Amino acid sequence: MSDSPETDALDAHLQKLAAAGLLHVIDRPIDKDREMHPLVRWQYRGGIPESRRKAFLFTNVTDAKGRSYPGARVAIGALAANPEIYAVGLGKPVADIGRAWLAAMAAPIAPRLVDSAPCQEIVLTGDDLLGEGKGLDALPIPISTPGYDTAPYFTAGLWATRDPDTGVQNLGLYRGNLKAPNRVAVMMERSTLAGGGVHWLKYKARGEKMPVAVVLGAPPLVAFTGPQKLPLDCDELTVAGGLGGRPVEVVRCKTVDLLAPAHAQVIVEGLIDTDSLEPEGPFGESHGYMALEEYNFSMTVTAITRRTNYTITSIISQVTPSESSVIKKVAYEPLYLDHLRNAxxxxxxxxxxxxxxxxxxxxxxxxxxxxxxxxxxxxxxxxxxxxxxxxxxxxxxxxxxxxxxxxxxxxxxxxxxxxxxxxxxxxxxxxxxxxxxxxxxxxxxxxxxxxATAKGNFPPVALPKKEFMDRARVIWEELKLPQLAPESPWSGYSLGDWSDEWDACAARAAKGDWIANGRRSAAHRSATAEPQDPARGIVFRAE
The missing domain is CATH 3.40.1670.10 (UbiD C-terminal domain-like)
Incomplete structure (x- = not known):
């Protein structure tokens, strides 16, 4: 890993993906409201194997009104279009992802505060947040499910909140429904104890608005912590530090008392109302159905800070498989295995x-x-x-x-x-x-x-033994028949309930001597057996 945190930022990650052949760069104009997500969606619904899925980088973004976004790009699939892309962002082989998470959670590293940051090259407040084409409306946030979603959504935004009692900061990945150039509605699921939702209840009890900062285009090591299931009293920035082996550089936000990753692309700061809720949705969710309109939290934007040239990340979600499922699967499965085997x-x-x-x-x-x-x-x-x-x-x-x-x-x-x-x-x-x-x-x-485990021995799987399937595959290829992609099981194997006698019978049949097996069974005819009675223990009697 390089000594410079900037080399771990999103732009450097995209360069690594390009070098690895894992990035499609789309330079033609693409409408973020009607074309962008449907285009990427095809690699998940078009029969493309997971290993061939790639990240997409859109460099010429337009919208349904024909507007363009100079200096802005949109990346979709850049975090986890497939496990290899996730591994590039983590800086570890796919096989080591689980161990990397366990090590990071066991040895977190506190962030390091800096005075200035790339994510604050441009600071927008006040009137710069109001009116068409300003504030949130100036950011190329895509519509994820055209035809059903009611607005562009933050899908890869990390929402930073702070526990007012302990001072511990939390980063959570929540959907954000753009409502106005200076307003966003957010769903922080309380039934599964999302950190932001727990904090909101505490601010509500205090009669205070909840400060919040949305991180767009976070460095991958930080972005990966958002969907991870970490304890409520754990600061995700410390685990990101553990993942990278050094402190994450952070900067103080301009209008709220929160820390944001210094090498992020865009930070949206604001306050969430604790007196009232706002209708949010519908939105195409990762469970594969539209989440219908419901009351959720409402954020008023107080500042937007960003790089001069920046990249917005958007996660391809909805019906799985998708980027949102991969980003969870590769991290969750090893944690479950560790919990069952070790805890x-x-x-x-x-x-x-x-x-x-x-x-x-x-x-x-x-x-x-x-x-x-x-x-x-x-x-x-x-x-x-x-x-x-x-x-x-x-x-x-x-x-x-x-x-x-x-x-x-x-x-x-x-x-x-x-x-x-x-x-x-x-x-x-x-x-x-x-x-x-x-x-x-x-x-x-x-x-x-x-x-659904076998409660004892089972007969063999009813397919030809491996040596016969291997021989047939050679002939298949010599005949230049369509290319094979073997699906398990493609050959038979024993599950315990099989005898050497039956193996010998099968070997005779494969050599063409099946009549000998007929003589064997004729020698063991029974006048007392019932139909479908087992015939075990029969042996071959040589003539």
């Missing part, structure tokens, strides 16, 4: 996987369990995963190591044949409603736990 000491847990397509990680957790793990430990793992955080784990499923958790068909296969709903499921009441459309009847939700 709860369940050594049989091999992996924790969050189902991503359409469900946004929060609803389905798949826990891979080592063969031979006692049933009591399987249930401890299920209960431990379901209770780790309030918003994640509506359905928790324990699976064996041969089941691919990234393939929902695999998991359904395990549930279908390795679980008995009467004894292998358990419903836990009193789960928070979480994030998504409210079910009819309201009230609290619940969690279903499913033990």
């Amino acid at each position: 709860l000491n369940i050594k049989g847990v091999k992996r924790v996987s969050m189902h991503e397509p359409l469900t946004n990680l929060r609803r389905f957790l798949f826990i891979t369990i080592a063969k031979g793990t006692p049933n009591t430990e399987v249930w401890r793992a299920l209960l431990g995963a379901a209770s780790f955080t309030p918003a994640i784990g509506k359905f928790c499923v324990a699976i064996d190591e041969d089941i691919d958790p990234e393939n929902a068909d695999h998991v359904l296969w395990a549930i279908a044949y390795r679980s008995n709903p009467l004894v292998d499921t358990h419903v836990v009441p009193n789960r928070g409603k979480g994030h998504g459309p409210e079910l009819p009847g309201g009230g609290t939700d619940s969690t279903m736990l499913v033990d």
Whole structure:
């Protein structure tokens, strides 16, 4: 890592992505209100594999009225279009992301205050925030879900607030609904104890407005802390310092008593009303449905500070997979694994996987369990995963190591044949409603736990053995048939319930000597067996 914090800022990160072949630079005019997010959305709904998804940088931004934004760019997917992009921003290989988070949370580093900062090259206050084309209306904030969203939204904005009792600052990633050149409505979810929402209650009790600063275009190490689930009394800037191995440089805001990352792109300062709420939405949310209009917090902007030339980041969200799901998945899964294996000491847990397509990680957790793990430990793992955080784990499923958790068909296969709903499921009441459309009847939700591990040995998977599939693949390629992308399982394998005798029979059949197997079965005809009785222990009798 370089000694200069500026080399870790967003612009340097974009340069690294370009050098790695992970960035599309779009120089033609693109309308932020009608074209930008739909264009990036196609790489998630167009059959493009995750490994080939890239960040987009728009250098010629326009809007629905034909206006342009000189000196401004918009980056989408620059934080986590795929795990490799996240890894570039973190400065670690993908395999080390989990360990990096655990190390950073164990050894946070306090930020370092500086007197001046790139994010304050230009300072706008007073009349510069009022009127069309000024204030927020001068920033190229995209519309995320054209045709449904009611306004441009901050989607990658980190909202800085401070606990009025402890003085600890918090950074949270919340959606921000632009309302006027000097006003934003924000949803800080209270049901899952978002830091900003907890602070708002304290300011309300004091009868005071809540100071807030929205960080746009944060350095990646800082940006990654926003969606991470950190304790309420933890300052995310200290964890960002731990991630980078040195203090994050911060600067005092101009009109509110908060600290902002000095090397961010734009800072929007203001006060959130604690006397009244404002209708916010609809907005296309990460659970895959439109979040309908609801009352949320209203912020009045007191200042906008920024670089002379700046880049706005916007997260591609809505129906998953998307950038918002990747940014959580690569960080959350290792934390869950550490919680179960180390905090709860369940050594049989091999992996924790969050189902991503359409469900946004929060609803389905798949826990891979080592063969031979006692049933009591399987249930401890299920209960431990379901209770780790309030918003994640509506359905928790324990699976064996041969089941691919990234393939929902695999998991359904395990549930279908390795679980008995009467004894292998358990419903836990009193789960928070979480994030998504409210079910009819309201009230609290619940969690279903499913033990879909094999309760003993199973017959082999019914596909040709590997050596036969390998031979067939060579022939396939010699025939120049369409390129293959093997899907697991693509060959058979034993699950314990198989004998050397049956293996020998199969070997004879593969050599064309199936008639010998017929003589074997004829020698063991039975007048007392019932249809479908097992025929175990039969051996081949040589003539």
